[in-house]
Amino acid sequence: METPSRRLAEKIMQRLIGEGLLTDRQGKKLIPKLESGKISQEDWRLALELSDSKEGQV
Amino acid sequence: MSALKQLKIDHLRGSVVPFSLAFEKGKKLTVVYGENGAGKSTICDAFDFLGKGTVGSLENRGLGKTSRFWCSLGKKSSDVAVQLETLSSSCRAVIQRSNVVVTPPENRPGVEVLRRKQILALIEATPSNRYESIRRFIDVSGIEASEETLKGLIRDLNRGRDIAAARVQENIDELRRTWETAGSPGKAPFSWATAEAARDAKTLETEISNLVALQDAYKRMTAHPDQLISAEESLKDAQNFDAAAINSVEECAKDVAKDARETVGLLEAAQDYLAKNPSPFVCPLCESREKAADLARRVEERLSKFSSLQAALKLKTAAEESIRTAISKIEACRASFETDVLGFEKWRSENIWPKDISLPDTPAPQSALELKAWLSKNDELAKTWKVAETERYDKKQTITNLAKGLENWRSNSETLEALDRLIPRLTKALELLGEERRKFTDSVLTNIANEVGRLYEAVHPGEGLDKISLQLDPNKRASLEIEANFCGQCAPPQAYFSDSHLDTLGLCVFLALAALDQPENTILVLDDVLASVDEPHVDRLIEMLYSEALRFRHCIITTHYGPWKHKLRWGWLKSGECQFVELAKWTNLSGLAVIRTIPDVERLRTLLAETPPDLQLVSSKAGYILEAALNFLTLLYECAVPRKHEDRYTIGDLLPVMSKKLREAMRVDVLTGKDETGAPQRKTVILTPILNELIRIAEARNLFGCHFKVISFEHLDREALAFGRKVLELMETLTDPDAGWPKNDKSGEYWATSGETRRLYPLRKPS
Numbered sequence: 001m002e003t004p005s006r007r008l009a010e011k012i013m014q015r016l017i018g019e020g021l022l023t024d025r026q027g028k029k030l031i032p033k034l035e036s037g038k039i040s041q042e043d044w045r046l047a048l049e050l051s052d053s054k055e056g057q058v
Numbered sequence: 059m060s061a062l063k064q065l066k067i068d069h070l071r072g073s074v075v076p077f078s079l080a081f082e083k084g085k086k087l088t089v090v091y092g093e094n095g096a097g098k099s100t101i102c103d104a105f106d107f108l109g110k111g112t113v114g115s116l117e118n119r120g121l122g123k124t125s126r127f128w129c130s131l132g133k134k135s136s137d138v139a140v141q142l143e144t145l146s147s148s149c150r151a152v153i154q155r156s157n158v159v160v161t162p163p164e165n166r167p168g169v170e171v172l173r174r175k176q177i178l179a180l181i182e183a184t185p186s187n188r189y190e191s192i193r194r195f196i197d198v199s200g201i202e203a204s205e206e207t208l209k210g211l212i213r214d215l216n217r218g219r220d221i222a223a224a225r226v227q228e229n230i231d232e233l234r235r236t237w238e239t240a241g242s243p244g245k246a247p248f249s250w251a252t253a254e255a256a257r258d259a260k261t262l263e264t265e266i267s268n269l270v271a272l273q274d275a276y277k278r279m280t281a282h283p284d285q286l287i288s289a290e291e292s293l294k295d296a297q298n299f300d301a302a303a304i305n306s307v308e309e310c311a312k313d314v315a316k317d318a319r320e321t322v323g324l325l326e327a328a329q330d331y332l333a334k335n336p337s338p339f340v341c342p343l344c345e346s347r348e349k350a351a352d353l354a355r356r357v358e359e360r361l362s363k364f365s366s367l368q369a370a371l372k373l374k375t376a377a378e379e380s381i382r383t384a385i386s387k388i389e390a391c392r393a394s395f396e397t398d399v400l401g402f403e404k405w406r407s408e409n410i411w412p413k414d415i416s417l418p419d420t421p422a423p424q425s426a427l428e429l430k431a432w433l434s435k436n437d438e439l440a441k442t443w444k445v446a447e448t449e450r451y452d453k454k455q456t457i458t459n460l461a462k463g464l465e466n467w468r469s470n471s472e473t474l475e476a477l478d479r480l481i482p483r484l485t486k487a488l489e490l491l492g493e494e495r496r497k498f499t500d501s502v503l504t505n506i507a508n509e510v511g512r513l514y515e516a517v518h519p520g521e522g523l524d525k526i527s528l529q530l531d532p533n534k535r536a537s538l539e540i541e542a543n544f545c546g547q548c549a550p551p552q553a554y555f556s557d558s559h560l561d562t563l564g565l566c567v568f569l570a571l572a573a574l575d576q577p578e579n580t581i582l583v584l585d586d587v588l589a590s591v592d593e594p595h596v597d598r599l600i601e602m603l604y605s606e607a608l609r610f611r612h613c614i615i616t617t618h619y620g621p622w623k624h625k626l627r628w629g630w631l632k633s634g635e636c637q638f639v640e641l642a643k644w645t646n647l648s649g650l651a652v653i654r655t656i657p658d659v660e661r662l663r664t665l666l667a668e669t670p671p672d673l674q675l676v677s678s679k680a681g682y683i684l685e686a687a688l689n690f691l692t693l694l695y696e697c698a699v700p701r702k703h704e705d706r707y708t709i710g711d712l713l714p715v716m717s718k719k720l721r722e723a724m725r726v727d728v729l730t731g732k733d734e735t736g737a738p739q740r741k742t743v744i745l746t747p748i749l750n751e752l753i754r755i756a757e758a759r760n761l762f763g764c765h766f767k768v769i770s771f772e773h774l775d776r777e778a779l780a781f782g783r784k785v786l787e788l789m790e791t792l793t794d795p796d797a798g799w800p801k802n803d804k805s806g807e808y809w810a811t812s813g814e815t816r817r818l819y820p821l822r823k824p825s
Contacts, residue, residue, distance in 0.1 A: 005199070008495060012494045012495070019490060034204045036200045041210060041214070044484065045484075
């Protein structure tokens with residue numbers, strides 16, 4: 001059975017990507033860490049900064 | 059997942075001898091009936107053992123670790139085995155080193171067991187224990203941890219932002235102070251600071267370097283005049299001393315022979331000779347032996363007469379040495395003097411000096427006395443060079459500080475700007491994350507609550523108690539509140555619901571949760587959960603369980619509820635999906651044993667189909683079923699029956715009270731299928747001839763006063779067979795194996811089964 005955390009992690013990443021806060025690649029990459037609670041502050045920061053810089057490039 | 063075929067239990071709990079339960083093909087619901095102590099819970103334990111590796115019926119009985127009681131009395135743990143066979147596979151569970159081991163593990167079935175004693179556990183539990191029961195469906199602790207990490211990051215970055223903002227303000231204040239100190243030049247501190255910081259500090263460094271060198275050159279000259287004058291004075295002193303020494307030598311020389319100097323030399327040589335040869339036989343000069351004996355004494359005596367001359371000569375030698383030294387010193391002073399004067403002159407004349415630097419008008423003189431006067435004249439001027447150097451050094455420092463201050467300001471401003479961009483994005487991510495988490499949890503809880511409400515409404519329709527809500531307490535972690543609508547108000551159900559209603563609610567909650575996790579792969583086991591449900595609700599509860607059981611891989615319901623047994627045996631309930639199993643009384647020799655597994659109508663059909671048929675059994679079974687059918691019809695048409703203790707009516711009591719008018723009016727429309735347009739097709743069966751034939755057989759054999767158990771002794775063989783067939787015909791006409799008996803009068807014209815597979819006319823007994 002897919003855990004509730006896994007299902008929710010996918011929904012959250014979908015939302016964050018949809019809102020332009022994360023890139024598609026970063027979002028999908030972070031799902032396992034988000035689900036397990038092992039995502040670090042640096043992971044969060046880097047992912048949002050990368051998405052911001054990509055947004056800036058566009 | 060394939061359907062269940064057979065469960066084998068060896069020496070688990072009540073199975074003192076190996077027991078097997080075969081499952082009927084095509085039936086997903088198995089009702090296991092048995093009186094208390096028949097071994098129903100052992101069957102539930104077997105599924106628990108297989109699916110969850112435990113025996114739940116022993117828990118919370120104060121036994122501590124229960125595994126030592128899992129085996130039957132007199133058996134060992136190693137004797138225990140449970141095997142489940144399906145149409146396509148099988149798996150077997152045994153105990154190895156206190157652990158339940160299932161092989162192959164991939165065939166281990168999903169099992170959910172609800173026991174009577176647990177039924178209120180979820181309702182009456184504390185909110186935290188209630189949360190534990192549904193944790194696996196809403197546990198998003200990993201997400202919550204990630205959310206906390208994000209929250210911590212935002213908190214840290216906000217602190218960092220405050221620090222960066224304070225630093226930027228400090229940088230601005232510092233630049234302003236520097237600007238004001240500099241006399242507020244230009245229009246604004248920043249434009250001034252930027253322009254100042256852009257200035258080339260190398261020019262200042264060169265000027266500082268030149269000024270330092272100029273001062274060094276000047277300083278080196280200052281000592282020379284005094285040094286030179288001192289050296290010249292020393293020479294004069296040496297010359298004067300030499301002149302005096304010469305005079306002294308000449309005065310002494312007058313007192314001795316003209317060749318005194320040579321004589322002294324000769325005597326000193328003789329003295330040296332005599333020191334080495336103290337007793338010569340002859341004079342070393344004239345070789346005479348005369349006076350040779352005291353020659354040394356006499357040489358010494360003569361030499362003493364020349365001593366003052368000798369002293370004067372020594373002084374003269376020293377004076378000459380002093381003159382040489384003084385001259386040498388003067389030459390060295392002069393050389394250094396000239397070098398330093400030239401060096402200074404070089405710095406003075408060959409460099410381009412800024413306008414604010416004043417230099418001596420004339421070159422430094424080569425004469426000591428003139429230089430001394432020159433230095434005295436320019437002494438104040440030389441001090442301004444130090445001031446100019448200090449000013450330039452301060453200016454250079456200011457430029458360095460301004461450049462550094464501006465760099466810090468830019469760096470801190472960039473940090474602040476980056477954080478001002480990042481923090482709102484992180485905050486938005488946190489908000490979205492929290493929103494999704496709450497939405498997800500609420501959605502799961504709402505779905506569970508709605509499902510509980512739906513199931514509950516099926517059992518208690520129209521009672522208005524279906525508005526169940528499950529809510530997480532926002533102020534507590536892992537705490538689940540349950541509320542229900544009671545008389546229009548939200549209240550904890552355990553505060554106002556009756557025990558029976560709470561039991562139903564507990565069962566509904568369990569079913570709703572069990573159905574959340576792949577019900578099609580789950581074997582649902584309900585152990586004696588109907589005990590406290592009251593009669594008016596039990597039929598609906600059973601109907602609800604029938605329909606819910608279809609969602610699961612298989613459903614096993616154990617019960618000691620007698621009416622259910624009779625309703626099933628007589629086909630009063632939908633039995634198409636149901637397998638009925640009755641357990642015999644348990645003994646320590648035989649263990650669990652199955653009495654029957656099929657309803658009585660099916661049993662009668664089987665008996666009639668046997669070759670040759672057992673006529674005694676046919677008569678007995680048919681009489682039993684006919685009693686049940688007449689009991690149903692007389693109740694339905696409110697026929698007047700003499701009152702009897704314990705409602706033990708015989709065919710003789712029931713058959714005559716169905717009047718001729720009623721019998722002639724009775725017919726059944728039997729659903730046979732649908733036509734091309736989908737419209738139902740029915741055939742009408744008149745019940746009158748069936749009932750009349752049954753009365754004829756009964757009258758002929760004088761069965762009216764007999765209970766069904768003695769009917770078999772009165773029948774002729776051919777009548778027994780006819781009797782059995784007529785009863786079966788009556789039952790097949792009147793009842794539907796899937797939809798049961800026609801008990802619904804909502805049409806206002808007839809009695810109908812569920813789905814109107816049977817329509818029984820008339821609705822009321824003709825007057």
